[in-house]
Amino acid sequence: MRVYRDNYREKQMVGWYDIPPDQARVVEVTTQLSTNEHLRIEPTYTGVDEKGQTVYNIGPQNLKAPGLALMWVEMEGPLQPEWPPASLHNLFGDTPLTKLDEKKNRDKRLAYELTPEDPKAAAKMALESFAARAFRRPLEPVEADRFVQLTNDALDHGRKFVEAMRIGLRAILTAPQFLLFEERPGKLDDYALASRLSYFLWSTMPDEELLNLAANHTLSQPKVLHAQVERMLNDPRSKAFVRNFAGQWLDLRNIDATSPDKRLYPEADELLINSMVQETESFFSAVLKENLPVTDFVQSDFAMLNSRLAMHYGVPGVEGEEIRKVALPADSVRGGVLTQASVLKVTANGTTTSPVRRGAWVMKKLLGDPPPPPPPGVGSIEPDTRGATTVREQLAKHRNSETCASCHSHIDPPGFALECFDVIGGFRDRYRIQEKGELITLKNSGDRRQYAHLGPPVQCDGELADGRAFASIQDFKKLLLTNPNQLVEALAGNLVTYSTGAGIGFADRFTVVEIAANTQKAGGGLRTLIHQIVQSPLFQNK
Amino acid sequence: MIPIPPSVTRAPISRRAFLRGTGVALALPFLDAMWSQRAGAAAASTAPKRMVAICTSLGIYGPALFPKETGREYISTPYLDLMKEHRNDFTVFSGLSHPDQAGADGHSSEMTWLTSARHPGLGGFRNTMSVDQFVAEKIGVETRYPSLSLGTSYTSQSHTRSGVMIPAEAMPSKVFAKLFIDGQPWEVEQQMSKLREGRSIMDTVNEEAKRFSARVGAADRDKLDEYFTSVREMEQRLLKTEEWAKKPKPKVDVQPPQDIKEESDLIGRMQLIFELVPLALQTDSTRLITILVQGRGDVPPINGVSMDHHNLSHHGQDPEKIKQLELIETAQMGALNKLFTALKQKSEGGSPLLNNTMVLFGSNLGNANSHDWHNLPVLLAGGGFQHGQHLAFDAKDNTPLCNLFVQMLQKMNVETDRFGTSTAASVQGLA
Numbered sequence: 001m002r003v004y005r006d007n008y009r010e011k012q013m014v015g016w017y018d019i020p021p022d023q024a025r026v027v028e029v030t031t032q033l034s035t036n037e038h039l040r041i042e043p044t045y046t047g048v049d050e051k052g053q054t055v056y057n058i059g060p061q062n063l064k065a066p067g068l069a070l071m072w073v074e075m076e077g078p079l080q081p082e083w084p085p086a087s088l089h090n091l092f093g094d095t096p097l098t099k100l101d102e103k104k105n106r107d108k109r110l111a112y113e114l115t116p117e118d119p120k121a122a123a124k125m126a127l128e129s130f131a132a133r134a135f136r137r138p139l140e141p142v143e144a145d146r147f148v149q150l151t152n153d154a155l156d157h158g159r160k161f162v163e164a165m166r167i168g169l170r171a172i173l174t175a176p177q178f179l180l181f182e183e184r185p186g187k188l189d190d191y192a193l194a195s196r197l198s199y200f201l202w203s204t205m206p207d208e209e210l211l212n213l214a215a216n217h218t219l220s221q222p223k224v225l226h227a228q229v230e231r232m233l234n235d236p237r238s239k240a241f242v243r244n245f246a247g248q249w250l251d252l253r254n255i256d257a258t259s260p261d262k263r264l265y266p267e268a269d270e271l272l273i274n275s276m277v278q279e280t281e282s283f284f285s286a287v288l289k290e291n292l293p294v295t296d297f298v299q300s301d302f303a304m305l306n307s308r309l310a311m312h313y314g315v316p317g318v319e320g321e322e323i324r325k326v327a328l329p330a331d332s333v334r335g336g337v338l339t340q341a342s343v344l345k346v347t348a349n350g351t352t353t354s355p356v357r358r359g360a361w362v363m364k365k366l367l368g369d370p371p372p373p374p375p376p377g378v379g380s381i382e383p384d385t386r387g388a389t390t391v392r393e394q395l396a397k398h399r400n401s402e403t404c405a406s407c408h409s410h411i412d413p414p415g416f417a418l419e420c421f422d423v424i425g426g427f428r429d430r431y432r433i434q435e436k437g438e439l440i441t442l443k444n445s446g447d448r449r450q451y452a453h454l455g456p457p458v459q460c461d462g463e464l465a466d467g468r469a470f471a472s473i474q475d476f477k478k479l480l481l482t483n484p485n486q487l488v489e490a491l492a493g494n495l496v497t498y499s500t501g502a503g504i505g506f507a508d509r510f511t512v513v514e515i516a517a518n519t520q521k522a523g524g525g526l527r528t529l530i531h532q533i534v535q536s537p538l539f540q541n542k
Numbered sequence: 543m544i545p546i547p548p549s550v551t552r553a554p555i556s557r558r559a560f561l562r563g564t565g566v567a568l569a570l571p572f573l574d575a576m577w578s579q580r581a582g583a584a585a586a587s588t589a590p591k592r593m594v595a596i597c598t599s600l601g602i603y604g605p606a607l608f609p610k611e612t613g614r615e616y617i618s619t620p621y622l623d624l625m626k627e628h629r630n631d632f633t634v635f636s637g638l639s640h641p642d643q644a645g646a647d648g649h650s651s652e653m654t655w656l657t658s659a660r661h662p663g664l665g666g667f668r669n670t671m672s673v674d675q676f677v678a679e680k681i682g683v684e685t686r687y688p689s690l691s692l693g694t695s696y697t698s699q700s701h702t703r704s705g706v707m708i709p710a711e712a713m714p715s716k717v718f719a720k721l722f723i724d725g726q727p728w729e730v731e732q733q734m735s736k737l738r739e740g741r742s743i744m745d746t747v748n749e750e751a752k753r754f755s756a757r758v759g760a761a762d763r764d765k766l767d768e769y770f771t772s773v774r775e776m777e778q779r780l781l782k783t784e785e786w787a788k789k790p791k792p793k794v795d796v797q798p799p800q801d802i803k804e805e806s807d808l809i810g811r812m813q814l815i816f817e818l819v820p821l822a823l824q825t826d827s828t829r830l831i832t833i834l835v836q837g838r839g840d841v842p843p844i845n846g847v848s849m850d851h852h853n854l855s856h857h858g859q860d861p862e863k864i865k866q867l868e869l870i871e872t873a874q875m876g877a878l879n880k881l882f883t884a885l886k887q888k889s890e891g892g893s894p895l896l897n898n899t900m901v902l903f904g905s906n907l908g909n910a911n912s913h914d915w916h917n918l919p920v921l922l923a924g925g926g927f928q929h930g931q932h933l934a935f936d937a938k939d940n941t942p943l944c945n946l947f948v949q950m951l952q953k954m955n956v957e958t959d960r961f962g963t964s965t966a967a968s969v970q971g972l973a
Contacts (some may be wrong), residue, residue, distance in 0.1 A: 011646060011663065147746065150746060167739050176747065179769070184758060259661055262644075
């Protein structure tokens with residue numbers, strides 16, 4: 001069962017829920033509905049018969065197939081717990097609130113107004129405290145006055161208190177002190193450090209505890225920093241770090257950049273696509289939470305799955321929509337991020353896979369060794385889903401040319417190993433094609449019609465540039481793991497760039513190598529790596 | 543009509559001289575007298591370019607529209623016959639569409655006709671910028687209104703850079719007031735004081751940024767440059783808007799339109815909106831107009847029509863339904879014909895307003911009967927192109943409609959060689 005927010009034009013999935021056969025289940029959803037939106041509930045993989053007729057068209061009494069029965073729906077709201085809201089107190093302190101006369105008030109959206117005894121004094125107090133929070137540091141002398149002046153001018157022109165306040169507040173929120181980080185060259189002061197830390201691990205402004213530590217100049221002490229990193233990583237706000245960092249590092253933000261061809265991949269529904277991103281984020285969270293080795297990003301003995309992903313991967317015994325940790329059998333092709341559906345999808349287009357694109361991705365993202373761009377004027381390979389030639393055959397030309405081979409002997413092999421995964425990360429030993437051949441029957445698709453045919457067999461063996469051969473994806477991962485330092489250094493470089501907002505300069509390379517080496521000595525965990533970065537001069541200096 | 547003095551052959555007045563002479567700053571309609579009489583053609587090429595995009599959302603019955611022959615010698619069709627007096631002023635296109643328009647439902651593509659974003663309404667969908675707003679960002683400050691988004695309901699075809707729909711204005715009387723009726727003095731003063739506040743905020747943050755700049759390193763100053771630039775741009779925009787607010791609106795001697803209360807009278811309402819187009823353009827109140835004519839689920843008051851429009855568009859090849867659908871669409875094409883006539887009758891610099899106005903007309907559905915979004919009906923009139931042909935592209939492998947958009951953008955003097963899903967900067971055969 002799927003639940004959407006819908007305004008008749010666009011719908012956004014709020015969640016989906018496994019409903020076991022012949023068993024009722026209570027589902028509770030908390031969501032925010034905007035004006036003109038309603039909840040929309042739809043059955044998934046049910047309510048359609050073998051001929052493809054849906055319950056909407058033929059009516060429930062005529063449907064000869066399983067369906068979804070809703071017994072009741074109850075809505076509760078608004079969920080605002082208190083009045084006046086806490087945000088009002090945060091902004092205006094104890095400024096009194098007066099109910100407007102309903103008969104005289106023409107603007108029906110307003111029911112109250114703020115009525116301070118001394119508007120200018122109230123404005124000064126409110127703007128000063130707001131600016132200090134917005135700028136994430138104590139204000140300099142007279143700094144707030146310039147914003148207060150704007151509000152005072154408006155009050156002098158007879159504007160109402162709230163309208164005049166809006167002008168001062170807007171100016172604060174447009175000011176560079178709010179929009180930009182103020183980092184002076186050299187060692188960061190405690191407040192700049194608090195901001196850097198907070199935007200790194202929470203993607204938001206520092207909380208009171210961090211600002212207090214900055215105020216008494218203890219934040220930069222190694223022990224204090226260590227304790228703060230632990231506190232921040234254990235705080236739910238660290239989800240923002242996982243989403244933003246993994247989203248950029250592993251390109252999860254591109255998950256919807258292409259839509260899988262419906263005729264070749266009818267099983268690529270939104271449950272699967274949504275679950276893909278959840279899987280990788282949950283995996284990153286698990287590695288972070290348990291301080292698992294960075295090498296787990298290449299190979300792990302577990303995966304984070306729900307029923308939809310388990311169906312996609314062919315892992316038995318996983319029921320329900322909740323993502324949980326599942327132990328993988330020793331011979332599984334899964335484990336690590338490389339073989340997660342999200343990564344395999346963002347490195348493919350909607351129709352075909354390219355070993356060049358995937359290989360370049362592995363070099364850049366996991367090995368920290370981006371290949372140079374192709375020389376101008378060379379053609380690209382032309383994908384062909386009619387089944388005549390495989391991409392391997394087309395790429396063979398590259399390897400026979402010496403100029404091409406110097407780069408492609410590095411780029412192509414990781415892509416060859418990943419060739420056993422299709423554009424949505426399904427494992428394959430034969431390609432899917434659009435013409436001729438044996439039709440594919442899919443169990444895990446809402447669309448029962450068959451379009452895709454079985455094509456030529458997939459070849460996923462290869463040889464690294466240094467001559468070491470692999471026969472399968474499992475072999476390939478083992479080869480990657482023989483040089484764990486490279487993996488840790490690559491991730492360290494990405495984390496440093498993310499946390500400081502600056503690229504790694506030539507001189508910084510040695511510091512990154514040292515960070516990685518220290519991390520490896522202490523077990524190679526992701527959490528350890530983050531501590532090492534925060535304690536390093538790269539993080540604490542501008 | 544605008545009080546235009548008859549064209550007199552004498553030394554043309556420059557805009558500036560005209561301004562000085564009147565002693566007041568006016569929003570100037572492009573008066574005929576201001577165009578050099580001798581160098582008519584050259585002056586016309588400096589007249590502002592305009593773009594009007596009209597979408598009728600329930601498709602147009604193809605067999606009554608598309609000619610069988612291509613090129614200039616095509617044999618007219620029932621719908622094109624209704625506009626035969628303008629045959630050399632428009633081009634009819636077939637075989638154009640936006641790729642990947644399979645969306646949340648059969649009509650989702652009505653929000654992407656001017657954007658070309660793929661898979662409208664499906665999970666994760668976010669619309670992109672519409673072609674009119676793309677131009678408005680560049681030239682919008684030149685006119686009182688950067689663009690007008692009109693329609694027969696609140697739904698419009700205009701979407702901002704972040705993909706948000708700009709609600710359409712559906713009441714002709716309100717559009718007329720917005721264009722030609724000055725606000726009360728207190729309303730103008732209220733708007734002015736808001737704009738002044740905006741400018742004082744910009745002044746303050748500009749000063750803050752100077753102080754800030756002195757405190758940070760060289761690497762961060764590049765970032766600050768972007769900040770300074772956007773502050774300056776915002777100041778400029780506020781200033782321009784303030785100037786417009788000060789100027790009285792242009793006067794036209796036309797009675798304000800009476801809104802049609804009957805919602806089902808789609809054609810009547812569409813006609814009223816069309817009548818505003820030449821007025822808005824000639825007074826240079828805006829240079830960009832989009833109009834979405836949204837087909838309805840009720841019976842329009844047209845003789846011989848007894849079924850609702852949406853239902854008729856799903857005619858299922860029933861001859862009676864097709865006959866009624868053709869009656870509705872004939873009325874629509876008649877309204878379009880009147881718009882062409884009006885744009886041709888108005889002149890600036892000795893040439894018809896239509897010559898500087900591109901009118902794109904069409905639908906987001908190629909065959910509404912099956913919600914097919916391929917092979918869209920598309921008609922482009924005016925704008926200075928060489929018209930009078932049927933340009934046919936591959937019906938099985940359509941050419942992106944955005945290729946035509948790019949060509950239109952370039953005609954608007956917007957420097958770009960791509961837009962949306964374009965694959966080329968022009969369509970073959972259109973010059």
